[in-house]
Amino acid sequence: MRDDDFFWEGLNHGRLLFQQCAECDTLRHPAAPMCSQCQSLQWRPHAASGAGTVCAWIESRHPTRDDAHPRIVGLIDLPEGVRLVSNLRDIALSEVREGLPVEVFFEEIDGRVLHQFRPARGV
């Protein structure tokens, strides 16, 4: 039993879920068994809207294998007030900017469904 089992199960169903404290409504990520605000053990899953903005980013390449597929890894701030690590897709490294509006989608990568982000439509 892990505290974040619900998160990965949510991704399998195309949903980005966070813990929301049942007592004080505070959202938290990554998962934890207790609310850091009020110490309640009770929580409910809260589905993210899927919108976000870019907070930080790097390119992830294999340090020595030139042919390995590079990925942009980003910190994404969600309007719900949580931050998560994800990949930025459909954008070049040089085009990424702080505050860039992005939206979530889901894709199976290396046998596991992961959340991914791309520039929000209309941007």
Place this chain on the structure above:
Amino acid sequence: MTSYLDSTAIVGIGQTEFSKNSGRSELQLAAEASLAAIEDAGLSPAEIDGMVTFTLDSNDELDLALCLGVPALRWTARAPFGGAGACATVQMAAAAVASGAANAVLVYRAFNERSGFRFGQPGAYLPPGPDHHVAFGLDTPAKIYAMWYQRYMYKYGVTNEDLGRYVVVAREHAATNPAAWFYERPITLEQHQHSRWIVEPILRLLDCCQESDGGVAMIVTSAERARDLRQGGVRIKAATQAHLKDGRIMFDYYRPNLDDYEEVQHNTQQMWRATGLTPNDIDVALIYENFSPIVLMALEGHGFCKPGEAKDFIKDGHIRLGGKLPVNTNGGLLGEGYIHGMNNILEGVRQVRGSAANQVAGAENVLVSASRSTLILGNL
């Protein structure tokens, strides 16, 4: 003003060579370094009654005690968080001495971190099951740390060339330190800028610390006892830790404010409060740098310069030997070797003793900064 650790001192230091392939076990490295520290202090193994190391160290206290012939231990403790906890080992040892829990504490750290388990390899930190970081490509320390360096560099317009100016100084210092892996091998800024990208656009190869084999050790006892020992002693003026809510080790992405180095700021406030010293009183700073950007962030976090000004502080030559604040006079973890930051503490001891390869004349107060733990060393 005196801190609660002010009555303690480091009285002996010992180390092995720093290499890429030690050719012997981690326990042997620990035993060699420990014996050298005990002998440096003028003590016998029978007088050691405490041991402190890292949670990550593979060397069991009892195995090491058996090698050294230590008859009985009354105190053991281990510091968490890898290199960020380097100075916490000294705080634990000093707290044991100050409280009377132990009389003479051996602090050690030894590993084959190049020829054995390499921290820098992709997947070295792969957790079991799904995870929120490695699955997205953050599979090396360089990438993991670069993510929050990026925030800092973006905010203050710090370029990779700015980082290179630190690396040139570190290698300059290593070049005249015979114990450094990069002894007699300085680099130019052009060489730095031509080294390959490890994490674009943050880190090049020469921004990364070494992977090293080696062991270091030191002995902590009371300042009173230190006066009668072979080397005298180097006073532990303050030793602090700062672990703040929302902070995480390595994957430190979840604090609301990622632009400032809050743990360093917190440690700094504790140190000035404990000692009555100010940044102007520090003669040498030894700053843990797994990667070069952390030096800039720490210079600002400790208050040696204002936010965003570390790049100019370095450019103006202040961190070189002869500058306002010589930094990493041993070459640091990039230049001397990566013994998880513990080799910087030994350099601090040598600077106060006046026995460093790159001695800063009259060094009285030395800051050892290891991110989440810090230390101020000074005269007895």
